[in-house]
Amino acid sequence: MQNIQLILQIYTGIFFFLNIFLFDYPLMAVADAVLFGGILALQLDLRKHLNIERSARLLIGIIVIFLSIYFVLAQGRNYSFIWFSMVPLLAFFLLGLHLGLYVSGIFLTALVAFVIWFAPQWPSYAINIPAVFNISLALFAVLTISRHYEKSREEAFSFLAKRNSELEILAKTDPLTQLNNRSHLDDVLEQELSRAQRHEHDLAVLILDTDHFKTLNDSYGHIVGDQVLKELSEVLLSHVRSSDNLGRWGGEEFLIIAPDTNEGGAVELAEKIRIAVAEHRFTDEKLHLTVSIGCAAYSSEDTLVSIVQRADNGLYQAKHDGRNCTRLGKTTRILRK
Template sequence: MQNIQFILQLYTGLFVVLNIFLFDYLWMALTNAIMFSAIVVLQIDLRKNLNIERSARMLIGILVAFMAVYFVIAQGRNYSFIWFSLLPLLAFFLLGLRLGLYVSGSFLAALVVFVIWFAPQWPSYAINIPAIFNIALALFAVLTISRHYEKSREEAFNFLARRNSELEVLATTDPLTQLNNRSHLDDVLEQELNRAQRHQHELAVLILDTDHFKTLNDSYGHIVGDQVLKELSQVLLSHVRSSDILGRWGGEEFLVIAPDTDEDGAVELAEKIRIAVAEHRFTDEKLHLTVSIGCAAYSSEDTLITIIQRADNGLYQAKHDGRNCTRLGKTTRIPRK
């Protein structure tokens, strides 16, 4: 909006000078000076009230009034009517499609009636220096505003793309750990199961749960507990493969989706993670933490529920067997100790 005001202000100011010192059209110079002043007042109002919609409507109103007066005074002199090509462009840009069409259509209809009524009385004009100025500067103004419109449209699209990307991240990311959240993991796992079934690929799922995390929270507080979960997320990230999908499953549980991985590969990956966590010292307190891990490899009868259930059963088996270990999930659930 401010850029459009500046462009119009620049052109009206330029024509004040040209009409006084070069063309000797004092009434036109006065008309341009009045419009220049009106735009200055509009700029002050916009800075004060920050009401872009009102400023846009006022600017189009000023432009319509100026063009009507300008056309009456100029009487088609020096091809002045070429400046009316700016109105539809600015009206659509500032007011939108519906109102811009109404303003442009109404003004141009009135202009046609006015020309039909009065134009036969006007003298004919040759192309002279003022005419060349009008034609050249009007075309340049159209190109300038069109370029500004295209740039504004591109910036708007880029802004929407960034916002959509940010919203997508918010919708798929756990706010504490910045890993994939439960909802996104469900979607990814379903996609990977379909791919494994369709192409007969291997697939494994690992569920990790921290051992005695409630004791850590009770002893050191939830702020330290949250910091431990953040650090744990980074440890897990650094020890899964680039093809694996890691996320927070809920609470202190994490899920790893491992494409193209069989049972042996799943156990090997789980042990690599388990050992890395056990050897890491968390926060400034140098806290010790271990994880229990349950694994399940895809079989042709698996659904999203059954493969998760078998990995969860493996986790419960690991808890039953003393924690800080990895177990393959079976169909029968083992009660927790």
């Protein structure tokens, strides 16, 4: 909005001096001065109220009134009508599609009616220096405003693309750990399971849970507990492969989807992670944490539910066997006592 106002002020200033010193049209120079003052008042109004919609409508109103007066005074002189090409451009840019079409339609209809009624009484004008100025500057003004419109449109699309990308990341990310959230893990697991079934590739799922985390929260508070989860996420990230998908499964549980990994590879990965966590000292280097891990390797009968269920069975077995260990999940569910 401010750039459009500045462009129009520059043009009214140029024509103010041209109409006085070159074209010898003092009445047109007065109209230019009034338009310049009107745009300046709009700039002050915009700074005061910060209402772009109000400013846009007032600006279009001023331009329409000015061009109508200009057309009556010029009586077609020096191809003055070419400036009306700016009205639809500014109306669509500042008012939007529907209101811009409405304003442009009314203005151009009134203009055509006025020309049909009065044009026969006007003298004929040849192409002269003022006409060349009018045609050249009007076309340049249209090009300038069009370029500004296109630039604004590109910036708007770029902003929207950036926001959409940020929203997409937020939709996939756990806010505390910045890992994948459960919803995204479900999508990834479905894709990887489909790929494993289609191409007969290996696939493993690991579920790990922190041991005695409730005791840690009760002893040190939830703020420290959250910090421990963040650090644990970093430890896990540093020990999974780039092809693995790690995420927060819920609460203190994490899930790892490991493509092209068989049963032995899953246990090896789990043990590497378990040892790394056990050796790490959290927060102030005083807190010790261990994890229990359940693993399941893909079989041809597996579904999205069954492979996760078997990994969860392995996790339960690890908890049952004293924690801080890795267990392969069995097909049959072990009832929790």
